Amino acid sequence: MIIRNRLRATLLVLFAFIVGLVALNFYTFEKLEGDAPAINASGSLRMRAYQLAWLSARLVYADGEEAADIRRSMRTRIGEYDRLLAGLAEGKSEMWIAPSSNEEVKAQLAVVNPLWETYRTHVFDVLAADTPEGKQAANAIVAAEVVGYVTEVDRLVMAYDQASQEKIAVSHKVGAVAIVLAFIIFVVSSYCISIEVLRPLAALTASFREVAGKEGDLTQQLRADRYDEIGRIVHSFNSFVSDLRQIMQRAQACSTEVSGLSDTLWQASIENSKAVEYNAVAISNVAARANEQNENIKTLTASVNGIAAHIAEMQGSAHDNLVNLAALNTVVEMTRACAQVAAAAAEDVAKASTEITNLTEDSAAAIEQETASLEAFAATAEHLKGLATELDELVGRFKV
Structure with a gap:
């Protein structure tokens, strides 16, 4: 293989490696960017659960227009809660949430969904109660469930965070491997260039210096068991020195x-x-x-x-x-x-x-x-x- 093809192959390998590294970085960033909205959404479930419990407690003692406003707000919060859970479970592009492939996240979602169904039913019971006593009784159930439900939601948030940390760790490992591969490629390329190009050129330079120096040593002969550009240069140099030696002998x-x-x-x-x-x-x-x-x-x-x-x-x-x-x-x-x-x-x-x-x-x-x-x-x-x-x-x- 001639040096030109070797350099092209080296540059092609470096280009492919750089393109792969960039593609890997984009893939990793995309995965991490998909995890961030999911973590934020799962974290907002905890706040929304407390908001529903707080609105439920206010509804017990509210009446008239205030009670109507609280009911509308609670129904709105429940609808948003349903969309967030559905997005976390199935993925929604408009929310920038992708379905998770982590088994712990899936398992925790399977735990949170039925608890939410129960919690939502009890919140609706508060909305449906007509008497203060009924509201207090239904609200007591909501207040008793909210802590346990939020605890499971926290576990869901931790599962999402753990999955994200695992991806970050994998990304770090991949980055370290990429750096090691880049260093290996650099060392191998430098060694090949030094052996195949720089050393023969250094020998040629030294021989030319001997020929062109004060001594004018025309006995210089290089050896190159190769047929690439360097081999042709060495052959041309030997022919040049041989012809020049014959000319000088005839001139003498x-x-x-x-x-x-x-x-x-x-x-x-x-x-x-x-x-x-x-x-x-x-x-x-x-x-x-x-x-x-x-x-x-x-x-x-x-x-x-x-x-x-x-x-x-x-x-x-x-x-x-x-x-x-x-x-x-x-x-x-x-x-x-x-x-x-x-x-x-x-x-x-x-x-x-x-x-x-x-x-x-x-x-x-x-x-x-x-x-x-x-x-x-x-x-x-x-x-x-x-x-x-x-x-x-x-x-x-x-x-x-």
Whole structure:
């Protein structure tokens, strides 16, 4: 049974109990209200009996209009007395009197009714007497009977009162039982609510506090061998914590990979910096050697031009047959000097070319290393992009 049905059943039991208790109270009040008019009516019988005896005594010495008024009053009292006894015995709605079910009351009514018949007959005898002597004799009988009759009427009143007290006692017992039942229902309901609702909710609250606290304990798992609302909540909580634990594990793995890739990027950046620095030095050296080579080439050019001029001068001297040995020797010496300078310049140019070639090869190697570093950068960036996409997918499962 799910908690909703249990709560509905509990509320239904409480409602039925409250309705029954209210109905019982109304029933008890109705019974007690029916007893109150009967007690009042039975109590008035005693007063009315004394009134008849008092009127009977007055009638003995009354005459004329006074006697007529007393007779009318006595007949009226007798008629009212008859209606009260009939109402007590049979019940009358206009008098708010219900017939009594108490055996003692019924027995006492059976005693009072014949006594009343006798007492009423003797009262009528007083009314029917014509002479003062007859009135006195009939009144003496009424006066003698009234005490015994009133005694029985008192017993009737006591029987009604006792019956009412018994009903009140039963009502008190029923009320006490109702209070005990209400307490039992309250205790059972509180225990069921505590066991079925409050304790599981307290466990859930504690687990949520552990998950949401500073420690963020995602190893929390609750156990609920039930299939009601609490069981579904516990199952949803366990699924949530399990999914969150898997997400955090994947996030930690991604964080580890990102840390490793950061180290790779750092190492690649260092190597790339070294390659760039080495490439810059190589290019600077190439530029310097190229300048030296340019100077050597200028020197070589000037030497070759000098050799060409001296050779042209030697040709002119030979053509004009004006060869002067001293001058020719001087020209030859100058030509030899220019040739030496040209040879030295050519050697320097060759060395510079070799150095430029080596520097160019080193620069190419540095450029290759830089290219490899850039490719490592690109691969790492692509991997980081993939990790970022995965993290976005993980975070995208949550609404923020």
